[in-house]
Amino acid sequence: MERQGRPECLFCQVITGEVPVHLVLEDEVAVAFLDHRPLFHGHVLVVPRTHVETLTDLPEDLVGPFFERVREVTAAVEAGMAAAGSFVAANNRVSQSVPHLHVHVVPRNRKDGLRGFFWPRTRYGDDAQAADTAARIREALRSES
Template structure:
């Protein structure tokens, strides 16, 4: 599924399209702005990601994290990746979730939802793209 998004064969609200990574809005976000960052090349887990690719990939994760915090006017963020267990798509990906104090997230049983419309998701993606530092 993520390979199809990277290749442009599947619709997504893309936030970043870089040489080494693609970022797009999670279809079932914890909060608006919840973004997934994936390596452009298919690697199932973090341990499958070649060592030379780790630094460049996480540089993009860092950029997206800053954009999510700035664009969503968040106090901080939650940045995480599952490795096999609880990994719903077998393509390594990092979740970047905007966070604010008393936002309701406790533990790991978080309510997921959908964007109210495609227009809302497109507007959030555009906000994050504009917040990306060069």
């Protein structure tokens, strides 16, 4: 598999070994390592070896293999940290501190101090607004097919 990287990218530097990290997984598809500022101990970042900035940039043939690694790391984080569950998330551009796709795998336990998502939740004004929103997304899906 061809490895593509950008010398200025922090996570590409992690992948090439230029930046030391605490590795938990490394193979031809992905590298997973402890986040240096974890929400909780055991917070892992999973990154593809190929430099892509967002999930939508990930080549189709890597989606399955990459998320197989995310699934494996998630199970390992839960087992290794004796966690009741986990939070698995990725930012696309907004709030993405490093512009290289990365998935956060965070061990979770009840009453651990985190409350759902890290931002305020909202509601649709009415059923018509929700229906319109769903229709816009369905149309965008048809446009991409």
